[in-house]
Amino acid sequence: MPSSYDQMWEKLNLDLDAHAGLLEVLGKFYGDIYMSQEGRLRGMEYLDFVLSEVHGLRIQELQDAKASGKKVVGTFCVFVPEEIVLAAGGIQVGLCAGAEIGKTEAEKILPRNTCALIKSFVGFKLARLCPYLESCDLIVGETTCDGKKKAYEIFAEYSPVYVMEIPQMKNACDRELWKSEVLRFKGAVEDATGNKITAQGLKDAIHLLNARRRALQRLNVLRAAVPTPISGRDVLLINQISFYDDPVRFTAKIEELCNELEDRVKSGAGVVDRGIPRLMLSGCPMAVPNWKLPYIIESSGAVVVGEESCIGTRNTRDLVDESASTLDSMLDAVVYRYMRIDCACFTPNEERLENIVNMAKELKVQGVIHYGLSFCQPYAIEAFKVEKALAGAGIPMLSIETDYGMEDVEQLKTRVEAFVEMTR
Numbered sequence: 334m335p336s337s338y339d340q341m342w343e344k345l346n347l348d349l350d351a352h353a354g355l356l357e358v359l360g361k362f363y364g365d366i367y368m369s370q371e372g373r374l375r376g377m378e379y380l381d382f383v384l385s386e387v388h389g390l391r392i393q394e395l396q397d398a399k400a401s402g403k404k405v406v407g408t409f410c411v412f413v414p415e416e417i418v419l420a421a422g423g424i425q426v427g428l429c430a431g432a433e434i435g436k437t438e439a440e441k442i443l444p445r446n447t448c449a450l451i452k453s454f455v456g457f458k459l460a461r462l463c464p465y466l467e468s469c470d471l472i473v474g475e476t477t478c479d480g481k482k483k484a485y486e487i488f489a490e491y492s493p494v495y496v497m498e499i500p501q502m503k504n505a506c507d508r509e510l511w512k513s514e515v516l517r518f519k520g521a522v523e524d525a526t527g528n529k530i531t532a533q534g535l536k537d538a539i540h541l542l543n544a545r546r547r548a549l550q551r552l553n554v555l556r557a558a559v560p561t562p563i564s565g566r567d568v569l570l571i572n573q574i575s576f577y578d579d580p581v582r583f584t585a586k587i588e589e590l591c592n593e594l595e596d597r598v599k600s601g602a603g604v605v606d607r608g609i610p611r612l613m614l615s616g617c618p619m620a621v622p623n624w625k626l627p628y629i630i631e632s633s634g635a636v637v638v639g640e641e642s643c644i645g646t647r648n649t650r651d652l653v654d655e656s657a658s659t660l661d662s663m664l665d666a667v668v669y670r671y672m673r674i675d676c677a678c679f680t681p682n683e684e685r686l687e688n689i690v691n692m693a694k695e696l697k698v699q700g701v702i703h704y705g706l707s708f709c710q711p712y713a714i715e716a717f718k719v720e721k722a723l724a725g726a727g728i729p730m731l732s733i734e735t736d737y738g739m740e741d742v743e744q745l746k747t748r749v750e751a752f753v754e755m756t757r
């Protein structure tokens with residue numbers, strides 16, 4: 334059926350037939366996984382709406398902003414400092430794709446044993462399926478894992494990519510390197526937008542993005558109540574949408590949702606029974622529309638109460654210090670905040686182990702499911718240390734490696750059910 338957005342998508346050079354197929358599959362998948370839930374908060378209607386318009390209204394907003402002179406910056410990693418983009422009057426969108434629809438195309442130019450996330454963003458480009466990618470004035474890659482780093486070289490043949498160098502350690506010299514990279518990025522963003530970043534502009538951006546993080550932190554505190562007042566799937570969706578929705582509107586809507594959640598917590602109501610096993614997810618990010626594992630867990634008699642992931646607390650835990658007043662000191666505060674990210678690409682990465690154990694204890698979980706995308710070495714290797722650290726705290730862990738395909742759903746369900754049984 335033709336869509337009212339067809340003209341816009343055509344202008345963006347999308348493959349209209351394949352794109353219509355993608356939206357149909359997405360709609361069905363969403364219906365099965367999300368709309369089948371009972372006891373959802375009224376506030377989730379906003380998220381349902383945003384998701385239903387993921388390639389429509391939000392893209393239209395981006396096009397309107399571009400027409401008024403704004404620039405759109407696309408990123409694949411939470412290391413890219415959004416404060417810089419916002420301070421220069423730009424809009425940042427997360428591009429990490431969570432669907433395998435362009436996989437066949439991607440495997441023509443990437444090894445098959447590449448992680449699904451990388452194949453997904455390359456596939457989306459080759460198959461001309463992502464209106465966000467096609468709306469970007471600047472696409473930013475980064476040297477985190479080897480897979481991404483090398484894939485950007487190939488991706489750059491189809492679309493220019495600006496690559497930030499991310500240190501792999503956290504010594505003083507690594508911090509210096511990171512600071513110089515943030516400054517280099519600032520220059521690139523100023524060139525792309527034509528706007529110089531001022532102290533006031535950066536201050537406003539820091540406050541705005543901290544407000545979004547605070548709203549998500551509030552959500553995380555409220556969801557930890559017993560009985561669990563909101564499903565893990567819904568919280569994951571909120572985190573996913575935070576990467577591309579307008580930050581001011583999104584923050585206001587999440588605060589509203591938190592007010593509703595607060596009332597629910599006060600009334601003692603939950604979306605599941607009090608005694609149901611509480612689990613935490615830890616590991617690789619789950620980009621839209623990757624809802625496979627949370628759905629399996631929550632249909633296996635457990636509930637997800639936390640995500641230690643870049644689409645979760647790793648991205649919302651730390652704020653940028655708001656006390657700085659000069660441009661230089663604010664930039665230092667941005668540099669410091671981003672260096673606290675405990676991605677498995679760092680070595681050593683002891684703080685991630687501490688953060689996972691602390692989070693699991695605070696959330697009073699009965700177990701942790703470590704999620705690794707197949708062929709992701711940093712997270713797969715670190716999973717051994719995570720399991721050991723959790724065992725030291727008496728918390729069992731199940732390690733899952735999977736991709737975006739549905740072939741292993743039954744097998745995963747059997748393993749998850751056995752783990753849930755064991756945690757009871």
Ligand code: BJ8
Nearest residue numbers: 410411448477478617643676709
């Ligand atoms: S800061 S987690 S968003 S890099 S899953 S592509 S690591 S092979 S996504 Fe990430 Fe930034 Fe780190 Fe976060 Fe490579 Fe692993 Fe694939 Fe990954």
